[in-house]
Amino acid sequence: MMLDNLDRAILRVLTQDATKTASALGRLLGLSQPATWRRIKRLQYAGVLTGRRLVLDAEKLGFGVTVFLGVKLATKGRVSLEDFERAVSAIPEIQTVEHVLGLYDYRLRVVARDLADFERVLRRRIMTLPGVGDVEANVLLSEERLSGPI
Structure with missing residues (x-):
């Protein structure tokens, strides 16, 4: 178009x-x-405009910590990407799941109430997912630009 x-x-x-x-x-x-x-x-x-989103302020809703996780699958052959994506998408604290090319297989945006809450989500929910191998966490300090027009 x-x-x-x-x-x-x-x-x-x-x-x-x-x-x-x-x-x-x-x-x-x-x-x-x-x-x-x-x-x-x-x-x-034409599929150019695919919907309209409501953007919530996570901090005002009590989620003061945002962490980006790089996740490398340990056994790509034994666990399908679809199985991992389905499992990770069921965790409400995970806001985005992106399949990426590079050092990690996936990039996740995770929100939590505080660092202790993030640790709980990481240990009990994310690290127990099928196929999870290496994980790297990067805590968001500030966000200068939100996604917008291309």
């Missing part, structure tokens, strides 16, 4: 505030509500 400047403008506004209505978007961009609505539907149908 070829995106024009108006499509890109719609995506830019929606990445900043996904609650904007087609009417509000149209006013911002100089389009009618029906024209804006048709463009949004076309972007959704």
